[in-house]
Amino acid sequence: MARNLFWFRQDLRLEDNVGLWHATQHNEECVALVIISPEQWKHHHDAPSKIFFYLRQLQEIQEDLKHLNIPLIIKTIQSWSNVPKYITSLCKKLEIEDIYANVELATNEKHRDDQVKEALSKYKKNIHLFEDRTLFPTQSIRNKSGEAYKVFTAFKKTCYERLSISIPRAYPSPSKQKSIVIKDIENESLNDLISQFEYDTSNSAFKIEVGEKTAQDKLKDFVKSKMNNYDQTRDIPNTDGTSQLSPYLNIGIISVRQCLEEVLKDNDYIFSIQSKGQQTWIDELLWREFYQHVMVDFPHICKHLPFKKEMQKIQWRNSEEDLKKWQTGQTGIPIVDAGMRQLQQTGWMHNRVRMICAMFLSKNLLIDWRLGEKWFMQHLLDGDLAANNGGWQWSASTGTDAVPYFRIFNPVTQSQRFDPQGEYIRTWVPELKQLDHKQIHAPKEHIENYPRPIVDLKSSRARALAAFKNI
Ligand SMILES: Cc1cc2nc3c(=O)[nH]c(=O)nc-3n(C[C@H](O)[C@H](O)[C@H](O)COP(=O)(O)OP(=O)(O)OC[C@H]3O[C@@H](n4cnc5c(N)ncnc54)[C@H](O)[C@@H]3O)c2cc1C
Structure with a gap:
């Protein structure tokens, strides 16, 4: 037996x-x-x-x-x-x-x-x-010289070629086993572990629904009613335009194969792009794939090192005070504060806002991205070493295929573009609720209980450029 x-x-x-x-x-x-x-x-x-x-x-x-x-x-x-x-x-x-x-x-x-x-x-x-964990085995997506990709677009192209040949399919359900009684083995109780949990669980981050069915329903709903507009809605933090599947994908309640199958099932599981929204969502699944593969090929990123090793030389600022203000959503830059508060209150933050907050910390505040990476990890329900590290190193211009160091997001312009009516800000920064859509992105006057910006965006940008230019 x-x-x-x-x-x-x-x-x-x-x-x-x-x-x-x-x-x-x-x-x-x-x-x-x-x-x-x-x-x-x-x-x-x-x-x-x-x-x-x-x-x-x-x-x-x-x-x-x-x-x-x-x-x-x-x-x-x-x-x-x-x-x-x-x-x-x-x-x-x-x-x-x-x-x-x-x-x-x-x-x-x-x-x-x-x-x-x-x-x-x-x-x-x-x-x-x-x-x-991935669509393709790690170390199997290679360039013509047999090397690992360092650039997403080239990695994606090879993935698309592979997908057009065949789709990695989901495995069937496991079968029922012979009944078994195990004796004399110490076994702990999950109820005890949960009831003795040492943290306050009143915050909404602790209330997220569990279950494979929950994740499958979310996936089906997204693909049916949101995916085709995803290219238009994914960057608007106040709309429910993304799948919110990341916590489920991260601990494996749902698999990436199941996601792809749901997208392609109406097309007999043949890889062909039917809409811009669908293509954009598949691309995001491939960003996830890319960072997982990068972690295997370049394991130094798991050891708190920048992907580009020369970036070790950057002279980061040491400011506990500014770091704390960023962490608690008290920077005086509304979109950044909104994102950081959403993270603390829900365990999730919209991708566009993750990029804005990460870039603000690593460029405008010139604080080591690793401190931001750690803070995100300590609060994200979907905290995943590969994706979090990838996102941070992208924003800090130290990673694979990262944003060039001189392309620094202006958080106010980003806010005006992606949250034009200021609704996202109003949700998370209620002190600014009364401001109109012009004022809310960068209040000119002092607002009660809300700080003035902790840095000047123009001069801090110049400071970051100088720090990176020297490398
Ligand atoms: C600084 C920073 C830190 C991040 N940290 C994490 C993290 O710890 N865990 C995590 O899962 N994602 C992380 N991301 C990526 C992205 O923000 C989230 O995956 C996304 O917001 C999750 O929302 P969603 O499930 O609605 O995504 P959707 O837009 O519906 O995308 C579907 C899935 O694709 C994957 N995905 C989407 N965008 C990315 C991306 N840029 N990189 C990698 N995978 C992606 C996720 O698994 C996501 O669930 C980070 C991004 C940045 C800029």
Whole structure:
């Protein structure tokens, strides 16, 4: 009787889960495992709301797994250095035949898996790892010289060529296993972990709905009623023009293959572009893909280093005070403050505003982008090392295919262009509610309880240009 172990990570779904599908193919016995690592979460600066979301989704998974006769073991292990020992002893106790999991792409995770592999090999056991997080296996999209792409447009072109040959399809549902009772194995209670959660969960970031069905419904609704206008609405922060699927994609409640399938299902899963909106959305999925691939090919970005190593030389300003004002939405630049407050209150920020806030910190305030990257990670429900790092390094002009250092967004002009009526600002900065659509982007007079701008946009721009020009 073969008994397999499936180890959940950032792939909290049953449908189209490559590793889980493989683990359940023998229709025999399967046990699932998830390792909770609070120390690791701290090390990665994961937002409490994201951790809470993860734990609540695990509750769903645990229930859903019961229908497949797969028990879920929950184990807290603070440090990953203790994981190999735990896995080997669990495999011995449960008489596990094979271990299955989906690859995690960041360096610490890879190192952990190498150590698990080595420990298991002593007992002649193997861990089967599958690529599940991206449309194409990492390191498989190469230029003609066989090298990794550093520029998105060229990467995208190759992806389009690959898609026109065949679409990566979603895997079928896992099959029901033989019933199994596991004894004498310590198992923690998710209810206890959730009820003892050490953070205040009253904020709306903690209320996001979990569940594969929720994510699927959101996807279907977006594709049906919003996607075709996405090219027009995606940059307007006050409209509900984007899918808001990022928290679900990030912890794997939904897969990128499922997203692409939904987009192409009315076209018999043949890759052909039907509208500008559809193309723009696929391009965004490919930006996600690009940053995941970049992280594997250029792992130094996981170690707090700029993609362009010469950018290490930039002399960042050290200003705790300005950093704090940026973090708390008190810069006196309304669009920046609106974005930073939206982030704190909801765990999410609109992409256009993420770019504006990131550029304001790294250029106008000339504060190290890594401090902004950390703050975003500490608050984002969708915090993802590859996408967050990619977005920050793009904005700070230190990354792959980054914005040229001399193209500095003027936050006021951006605000006038993308929030012309000031509705987004009014939602998040109520102190400015009474101002009209001309005044609201850059109030001329002092407004009660609202600060004056902490920097002059023109001179701070010149300061940034000088700092970057020297490199
Ligand atoms: C400074 C900065 C930090 C960011 N940090 C993150 C992060 O931690 N996690 C994260 O998922 N995204 C991040 N992004 C990218 C982007 O802002 C979000 O993915 C997007 O706002 C999520 O909203 P949505 O799901 O409605 O996206 P949609 O517009 O509906 O796009 C669909 C999906 O495509 C992917 N995507 C879209 N835009 C990008 C992009 N520019 N880069 C990578 N993937 C993209 C996301 O998975 C998204 O869910 C960051 C961008 C910037 C500029």
